[in-house]
Amino acid sequence: MTGPDRREPGAEVPLKFALMLGNVSGDDADDVLREFADQVLTEHGVPALRAEVEALRAAAAHVTEYRIPCPGHRLGVGADLIVQRMPTEDRWAIFNPNLDSPHRVWTGAQYERIGTDIYRREGFRWTRQEALDLAPGLAEQETARDRAWFDAVRAGRTPR
Structure with a gap:
């Protein structure tokens, strides 16, 4: 036709x-x-x-976790951010396992520890699409943070 x-x-x-x-x-x-x-x-x-x-x-619809690569990070795939679904609801969190506590999630302004700084429900605050949209930018920021830390260590300065 x-x-x-x-x-x-x-x-x-x-x-x-x-x-x-x-x-x-x-x-x-x-x-x-x-x-x-x-x-x-x-x-x-x-x-x-x-x-x-x-x-x-x-x-x-059954996916519960996504790995978001941090491009150029010295740890490679070990530095991936984790977008994870809350087991009981369709709410998502963005975990950064590269920080001092692997249970730190992005709250929109900074990373907070679930269970210490914020309640679990506050950490799982995003829709899947919101989390997947935010994560690549956060991955680039994580790479920049790690490079600054590593450069400071190399220069003999105490990193923050």
């Missing part, structure tokens, strides 16, 4: 779709793209791909 709003396999994105995206707000763009993807998948016989995507989405 072809026409101005349909595409053959391997064809360019239809002009109508490109124009449609130009007139769509950012909030609606995901819906438009999803609708277009559904149309392409349905028309070109790729229901198996759709089932695979849905299976991956369902599996992602």
Whole structure:
């Protein structure tokens, strides 16, 4: 089936779709793209791909921990920040195991110890997406903190 709003396999994105995206707000763009993807998948016989995507989405709902690499950190994968789900609720925390207590979580302003400085519920304050959005920036900050500490040790200064 072809026409101005349909595409053959391997064809360019239809002009109508490109124009449609130009007139769509950012909030609606995901819906438009999803609708277009559904149309392409349905028309070109790729229901198996759709089932695979849905299976991956369902599996992602069961993930309880993500490891976020600290790029360039001298400890490599041992320095990963940990985004972890609270076992009893869908609340997430960002742990930094590189600090003096591995139970320190990001509270939005600084790292605090769960159980000493704050209650567990306060530490698990993020949605999964919020935690995953924040963690890469925190990982870069952790690498910078570690480099400053290591440079101070090398220079013979007492690090803080």
